[in-house]
Amino acid sequence: MNGAVLALLATLVSVIPSERSESRDLHFAPPITLRVDATDVERAIFRVSETIPVTRPGALTLLFPKWVPGNHAPTARIERLAGLVVRAGGKRLQWLRDPVDMHAFHVVVPSGTSALDVSFEYLSATSESDGRVVMTPEMLNLQWFSLVLYPAGLAAREIAVDPTVTLPDGWQLTTQLDVAARSGATVRFEPVDLEMLIDSPIFTGRHFRRFALDSIRGAPVFLDVVADAPQYLEAPSDVIDAHRRLVAEAGKLFGPPPFRRYVFMLALTHEMGSIGTEHLASSENTRPPDYLSDRQLGALLPHELTHAWNGKARRPRDLWSPDFNAPMRNSMLWLYEGQTQFWAFVLSARSGLMTHDEVMDVFARLAARHQSEPGRSWRPLRDTGNDAIMTRELIDEPWPSWHRALNDSYTEADLVWLETDGLIRERSAEKRSLDDFARTFFAGGGERASLYDLHDVVATLDRVQPYDWSSFLAARIDSTAPSAPADWLRRSGYRLIFTDTPTAAFAEHERRTNRVDLGSSLGVVLRGGSSGEVSEVLWNSPAFDAGIVSGATILSVDDDRYDSERLLAAIRRNRDGSNPIRLVVKNRGRERAMTIDYRGGLRFPRLERVGGVPDRLGALLTSPRPPRTSTSASGP
Helix, strand or coil: CCHHHHHHHHHHCCCCCCCCCCCECCCEEEEEEEEEEEEECCCCEEEEEEEEECCCCEEEEEECCCCECCCCECCCCHHHEEEEEEEECCEEECEEECCCCCCEEEEEECCCCCEEEEEEEEECCCCHHHCCCCECCCEEEECHHHCCCEECCECHHHEEEEEEEECCCCCEEECCCCEEEEECCEEEECCEEHHHHHCCCEEEECCEEEEEEEEECCEEEEEEEEECCHHHHCCCHHHHHHHHHHHHHHHHHHCCCCCCCEEEEEEECCCCCCCEEECCCEEEEEECCCHHHHCCCCCHHHHHHHHHHECCCEEEHHHCCCCCCCCCCCCCHHHHCHHHHHHHHHHHHHHCCCCHHHHHHHHHHHHHHHHCCHHHHCCCHHHHCCHHHHHCCCCCCCCHHHHCCCCHHHHHHHHHHHHHHHHHHHHCCCCCCHHHHHHHHCCCCCCCCEEECHHHHHHHHHHHCCCCHHHHHHHHHCCCCCCCCCHHHHHHCEEEEEECCCCHHHHHHHHHHCEEEECCCCCEEEECCCCCEEEEECCCCHHHHCCCCCCCEEEEECCEECCHHHHHHHHHHHHHCCCCEEEEEEECCEEEEEEECCCCCCCEEEEEECCCCCCHHHHHCCCCCCCCCCCCCCCC
């Protein structure tokens, strides 16, 4: 070890704690000057330079963000930071990475120093195998949490930043930041605090188009699109009208917005990595290039818009942290994500982004999935939110029906809120619904998140409709059982049935997702067409019992080369047990013949209307009349 490092260690050893202390709410002025060169799109390299003011000599810790809002996890890629140089007055300083926290760098500030000059490169992924691609020759997604070091010991909202970015020539950008000045390809933004900066990513590209949508109480909303090629920017008027109705329906549902303006940042691409991430006044979204032309719009944009109220303006208390290196906690993702997903489908139906039948098909698939999910017997819904932290990269589990995964905090929780809505409608004689909860609970949030906990949720539900909501939520969030509660179906006026032919919406979903979903019969989901690649096997299903695993490939069915239609026909033929299904399956280079004597036939889920109960699902998916002035109730 050289002398400079030994000297640095000697200086720091008395001031580096075993665990970094919590941030203190102190003001840090003047602002950090942050300059990002984002022009090297061929090599996908961001070049960063910062001037960080310092107030005194001695030990200083610089932090690279770790916990990323919206990801609910420590997903910032510190290993991609390279070329770090720290200077004071032109003299290069030695830095030392913390031996425990890899996101922390320690330096000693010399006497008489008023600012540190810091530079580094961020080496973003150049292929999908290396991670999410954020830079292509046609567009890029700039995320500030990958491009800044900041001083420890201060709350993020008390650190001012003066950001500037240089883009490729001729590119246009979209962001919720306010532009202060532009000179050629260099854009300087108005100074903001670090919390707001991290919440204000950029989409920019060679091919760009802005669509003005509706406004919510005077706050304009825009759909800003970058695309792989200019032809993908063309949009039929009815598609844009559906997005305008989405904005209007969201305003009707939630009331006053927490933003001055809102931007859907949408990349239509096969090149840049997929994303759907919420921010207070914008969202990062990617869709296939033909999103605007094929009219299969889905619920992604409604989901992210809902998060402006549910997640940004109002946030679970334990999910908020003072900076981007203090751990977040995910105990309430069943509301943060689950109710957001619920409203995403409701708003999709009310606006016309999805048809009524498409949304009903989603609910049928969710009901079928969670009525026979073995993992519910050991793992409660609340705990699935921790998967984001445990897996870091939000990767798929090999046995999601047994292990359970983060996705359940969206999908099963969606069913919880469907049941809640039906219960409110039933007990209020159709006078109130979960719309009343949304208007009450999400009101009043703004740029600084208003925090909530379970007590606040229960109290608001009780104001909307008196009931034992504490016990209701505990039974659904914290209990274990072989299947999810299905009372929402009966209460909503429907029942789940299975038929040997899929609904048109189910078949279209399979086509667009390139999959063959036999989860309710053979217990396997495969890639579409003739590949035979297994995407998922359900725990304790016939496919599981036969030893099929995800990643395997079905080579043949009943001695013929695999084709999805051949597999469907083989399942039909064995209804009476006279023709057990014969497969040859290849896994990790080995082929194995197997016979599956499954006799249940094809089973595709759908919802069927039952009499004697109002069509509460239909009412939920229909745009309501303007809200009443009062949402309180004194009794059933």
